[in-house]
Amino acid sequence: VQGDGAAIRAWLEGLGPEQLGEARFLDLPETSNNILLALEEGTHQARARVRHPARTYVVQPGxxxxxxxxNFCFPQYQLERVNPDVNSGAIDVGMVLNIPTIDVLFPHPLVPNKRIEIDLPTQTLYAYEGQEVVMEMRISSGMSTTPTIAGQFQILFKEENAYAQRWRLDMPYFMGIYEEGPGYYNGIHELPITAGGYRLSASVLGWPASFACIIVGVGDAEALFEWADVGTLVRIHGVAPGTPTWQETLDRIVEPYVPPAGEP
Structure with a gap:
């Protein structure tokens, strides 16, 4: 079956909020190309690529x-990138800030029929295939001083044995979900191990104890790592509870990396 590219594009251009939802539009070249390929291959489905517009925000008192x-579900770094002339430590009331499109958080096509839901209030992670929960596990999210951002993200990459130099931490079964600074990613990983060989206690699961990553238990981390593909949707909801003063947290057990003299 041969498709008429111009006719397909014209039809797609006629789709509006009623079909796509508010503040959404189609990536016309990619979507029309997907439809043409589907017609050529004789398949019955084609994936539409939905985009979202950038926005602005006027700074309010406080x-x-x-x-x-x-509040816009972005790491600060993403706002800094689209507001390069703004001093993030000295914003003024009435200043207009650029808010990036959420598309910057989704460089990969979404994996169909798989998603990860993280509920911060209950410190619980659910892995779904379609509407079925296939895994459920306790987590430890970011402490109040280094909170995990609620929002929608995706698995950006997977690294079986990641290393956080600034904290000298081994992070087994690491899956990056958002960039919090140039080359620095927060993600999901197993209970980390310090430079001295101490593994963060499993007692933290159920309480915020991390520097913003989502920590899961031994065994659970590997299972999730093997199940999740790059591109899997990750939704993080709510606000985490406070951490009890008696609870072990990462800031109490790590020794931050001190670069040698002369090293930047």
Whole structure:
């Protein structure tokens, strides 16, 4: 079956909010190409690529740059990238900030029929295939001083044995979900291990104890790592509870990396 590219594009251009939802539009070249390929191959489905517009925000009294980013479900770094001339530590009331499109958080096509849901209030992770929960596990999210951002993300990459140099931490079964600075990613990983060989206690699961990553238990991390593909949707909901003063947390057990003299 041969498709008429111009006719397909014209039809796609006629789709509006009623079909796509508010503040959404189609990536016309990619979607029309997918439809043409599906017709050529004789398949019955083609994937549409939905995009989202960038926005702006007017700074209000009491606003802080980090909080604005957090409320829009972005790491601060993403706001800094689209506001290069703004000093994030000195914003003024009435200033107009650029808010990036959520598409910057989704460089990969979404994996169909798989998603990860993380509920911060209950510190629980659910892995879904379609509407069925295939895994459920306790987690430890970011402490109040280094909170995990709620929002929609995806698995960006997977690294079986990742290393966080600034904290000298081994992070087994690491899956990056968002970039919090140039080359620095927060993600999901197993209970980390310090430079001295101490593994963070499993007692933290159920309480915020991390520097913003989602920590899961031994065994659970490997199972999730093997199940999740790059591109899998990750949804993080709600606000984490406070951490009891008696609870072990990462800041109490790590020894931050101190670069040798002369090293930047």
């Amino acid at each position: 606003d802080f740059f980090f909080d604005i980013a957090y």
